[in-house]
Amino acid sequence: MTGNAFEQKNKQALQRGQRVALAATLATLVLALLKALVGWHYQAPVLVADAFHSGADLLAIFASYFGLWLAGKKKSVRFPYGLYKAETLVTLLVGGLIVWAGVELLGEGWHKLWVPAGAVGFPLLPLLVSALSVVASLFIALKERQVGLAINSQSLLANAGESFLDVATSAVVLCGLLLSYWRLPYVEGAVILLISLLVIKLGGGSCWTAFLLLLDANLDPQLSRTLEQQVDAIYGVKGESEVRIRQAGPFHMVECVIYTRPTLSLFRAHELADRAEQAIAAHCPHVESVFVHVEPLRDELRSVIVPVAEISGLQSRVHGHFGRAPYFLLLRLNEHEVEIEDFYFNEFLDEPKFIGLKVIKAIVAYRVDLLFTSSIGEISFYMLRDNFVDIYAAEEEQTVQEVIDQFRAGSLQAITQPTHSIDQSLVEKPLEQP
Structure with a gap:
């Protein structure tokens, strides 16, 4: 509004x-x-x-x-x-x-x-x-x-x-x-x-x-907590937001600080602020104004997903294709620590087509921040970018630990465009020859 x-x-x-x-x-x-x-x-x-x-x-x-x-x-x-x-x-x-x-x-x-x-x-x-x-x-x-x-x-x-x-x-x-x-x-x-x-x-x-x-006292702390929960639920918001409300006459003036990843572009940060403003306006009665300030979250614990060929912990090797990888490794990563949260079996491998789309929907549900992959198709790339996922290029057969080391050293290149124009996971799976 x-x-x-x-x-x-x-x-x-x-x-x-x-x-x-x-x-x-x-x-x-x-x-x-x-x-x-x-x-x-x-x-x-x-x-x-x-x-x-x-x-x-x-x-x-x-x-x-x-x-x-x-x-x-x-x-x-x-x-x-x-x-x-x-x-x-x-x-x-x-x-x-x-x-x-x-x-x-x-x-x-x-x-x-x-x-x-x-x-x-x-x-x-x-x-x-x-x-x-x-x-x-x-x-x-x-x-x-x-x-x-x-x-x-x-x-x-x-x-x-x-x-x-x-x-x-x-x-x-x-x-x-x-x-x-x-x-x-x-x-x-x-x-x-x-x-x-x-x-x-x-x-x-x-x-x-x-x-x-x-005196600008907050007479409704429960409303502040409710708004913070609504803002924190927005995909792309990291950490815990801060909402301050002051009342001027019959109306509320809301100030909100949200945190997101430092690599987010100005355009996407503005889009995130718009979403926060809409969430606040929808759940706060009698709003006069909403001011949203976007801050980069430093030393954040990021959620990372990697398509891998086998289950071997951090020694798992990167699979050559995002959508058709047999497994996905989910990590929690910051500057000093790495923690394996879980391995996920790619349950869509037997699907004849649209594997990439189904994998992406599953990934988005885990609020992933980063994807390390060797290749990604056009549709998958833009869907992930629209959901605030940063994508980095990892070489096929590299171990996950090697990819993490390169990322921390700043030598891992960001993928800024699809690696191929047609998403192979959307093409029908070829029939096996008898």
Whole structure:
């Protein structure tokens, strides 16, 4: 996925979040005004207090909208990485407002705990307004949570949590109005205190998460490990890759270091980086950018395969043809050590044709790095090169140990083109004469 594709996708996500935040702002404004007017007219202090609580929610939701709007601005020379972190900064402010609302609610609950309520008439309209607030807050919370999860917006998720608590707060207000009518204020105060503590906990959690994100903390190490596993599984990547993720607003910025063999050409290294980028984009949600750096792996343990005529360890002799060799010797090789991993019998020798293709498919499954052979056909050569296998020329009847010594000494020549134009292993095997 190109940078423009990432940018277009992220712009659409931000616009979706902006629409939800703006709609929630308008709905919360209507609820706050309705609670304040009805509470003042019917002398219901608990409803007026809930109106102030909704006012704090209004500021938080509008701040979320502003942060998403700011994050949606185009990148510029001054801000080459965009303004995505504005949304995270707003999340920090939203968390602070939620904590403030919780503290205010805490004071109200403490007051209600000790002050008995006077006799009032049955508060029908305040009860209806509180019931409407419960339903509206629940709808707003569900929508904010749905879109917040879809676009990974921390501010929307923080607001959704506050809206869910607003549902509980409105329900408490509803009960409080009835309890005031029944002259049981102590229960009302205790419940308000409990809700206020939950509000403070939610706001504090949002502040802490936003603070860590502003410091580029990795809050999802499991995602990093998953991406590393996906990148390491790419054929041509050697060793263990390194993935670092930092979050800017609702989006992830991923940096990845992959290792490969030093002989890889610049073109193939770029191709390998593209594969890594595609793997990361496919498994990492809400990606803003992926930067892949390719490093040569020094003193690596390479996987080597050699077509041989017999099984005699490192004294096995190189066979004259790659596809029709009776055995293959698989080695692990670096600058100082060599280890025989296994011998493989060429199970395709009795096939009438396409032996080379079948051998190659078997070789690729072992993630081979090097092939030492005396000859190789055109199709086999290009298939192996496409799978990041370096091919070196070994003389027929040489021992494997002699070939290894030449390779370490740098005197073994790389095969840069097929040794013959027609792959003999693709030609039908001649029938034996009776």
